Amino acid sequence: MALLDLFIASSIPVLKVLLITGLGFYLALDSVDVLGEDARKHLNNVVFFVFNPALVASNLAQTITYESMVKLWFMPFNILITFIIGSLLGWIVLQITRPPPNLRGLILGCCAAGNLGNLPLVIIPAICKEQGSPFGSPEACRTYGLAYVSLSMAVGAIYLWSYVYNLVRVSSVPSVKETEINDSSVQKSPRETSTSDKAQVTEPLLSSKEFLASGDHQDQYTLPCTRYDGRTEVTASSKIKQKLKSVMDNINFKLLFAPSTTAAIVGFAIGLIPLVRKAMIGDSAPLRVIQDSISLVGDGAIPALTLIVGGNLVRGLRGSGIRMSIVVGIVIARYVALPTIGVFVIWGAQRVGFLDNDPLYTFVLLIQYAVPPAMNIGVITQLFGAGESECSVIMLWTYALASIALTIWSTFFMWLVA
Structure with a gap:
């Protein structure tokens, strides 16, 4: 009977997410067009710049103290483990399915980066309301x-925009170059093609500016150096400096420090500075109206996020040329292999003594291994114009199957922590 109660407690929140997602899906249909592409874009901007930061900052400010910081240190490390294991599983999917080069970064990103903020923001509060929940009041x-999910969202955003962003960027470059070459060859007349053969022989595939910007091919065109009284060491150090400069130039710090990440820093500052905390947090705090207003704005994040997720799934109905074996591989990696490995990771962390006996915190760490791919991966594919339709199909299937996978894994995780 206890297991049945846990199953009901875990299925109700997922069902709520499914219903609101279905509503967003319906509103985004062309025949309804209430939540069309332009409307989703504007709503997503409001969520990204206003709702999410307010929710992250308010919840972290209320709960973060020096004592809680000792307990939360493992979460960023746990999220890093999910990215590492997911990348390894994605590499296995690549070896089995052999996808086109322009989809390799997308597949790796879908296997590595999970929805660490938006979906748990809906599931965790809903689970807390259920009577069969083992998490107390x-x-x-x-x-x-x-608070745990807000920190998960902030850390996940840093990993997503610093790792998956560059994965998709690197894999999209060949497809973009091929498209440009094909377009130029189609536009040329036969006479122009014949007269430009010699120019094609001597013209580089990359312009000089693009060649210097791509650090991956610099070593292939470097002249071999000869050892003359320690000059080899100087050349090696200059290569390292060039590599570091190339990496720093390719990192988009504006995306890395997203509004949610900045809000997390603000929330930590409010919670950890005693003078500011006494002024803003608590029923008798003189500036409590600021905290209450921020919390009120943040409450709009959860329904808006879920509607956007449902609306974005409409694009997956149009289909694409992606093979179903790739979708099946991503589903197995995210919903079978990754959660199974995550159970052993968290169990090992508890045995070593990295985790306290907090069922809710342990549950949040476990659920980070079982969530579907991050929706922001679709935004990244739009930025580079590569794999957009394929990403929509992947999101459609993974989020449709999430209702089953998350219910089963949530029930199992609650049974473990209880």
Whole structure:
């Protein structure tokens, strides 16, 4: 009977997510067009720049103290483990399915980066309300659960925009170059083609500016150096400097420090500075109206996020040329292999003594291994114009199957921590 209660407690939140996602899906249909592409874009901007930061900052400010920081240190490390293991699983999917080069970064990103913020923001508070929940008082569960998820969202955004962003960027370059070459060859007349053969022989595939910007091919065109009284060491150090400069130039710090990440820093500052915390947090705080206003704005994040997720799935109905074996491989990697490995990772961390006996915190760490791919991967594919339709199909299937996978894994995780 206890297992049945846990199953009901875990299925109800997922069902709520599914219903709101279905509503967003319906509103985004062309026949309804209430949540069309332009409307989703504007709503997504409001969520990205206003709702999410307010939710992250308010929840972290309420719960972060020096004592809680000792307990939360493992979460960024755990998220890094999910990215590493997911990347290894994605590499296996690549070896089995042999996808086109322009989809390799997309597949790796879908296997590595999970929805570490948006979906848990809906699931955790809903689980806390259920009677069969093993996490104690609903109010305390919701407060601390949202704080854990807010930190997960902020750290996940850093990993996503620093790792997956560059994966998709690197894999999209060949497809873009091939498209440009094909377009130029189609536009040329036969006479122009014949007269430009010699020019094609001597013209580089990359312009000089693009060649210097791509650090991956610099070593292939470097003249071999000869050892003359320590000059080899100087050349090696200059190569290292060039590599570091290339990496730093390719990192988009504006995306890396997204509004949610900045809000997390603000929330940590409010919670950890005693003078600011006393002024803003608590029923008798003189500036509590600021905290209450931020919390009120942040409450709009959860329904808006879920509607956007449902609306974005409409693009997957149009289909693409992606093979189903790739979708099946991503589904197995994210919903079978990764959660199974995650159970052993968290079990090992508990045996070593890295985790306290907090069922809710342990549950949040476990659920980070079982969520579907991050929706922001679709935004990244739009930025580079490569794999957009394929990404939509992947998101459609993974989020449709998430209702089953998340229910089963949530039930199992609650049974473990209880």
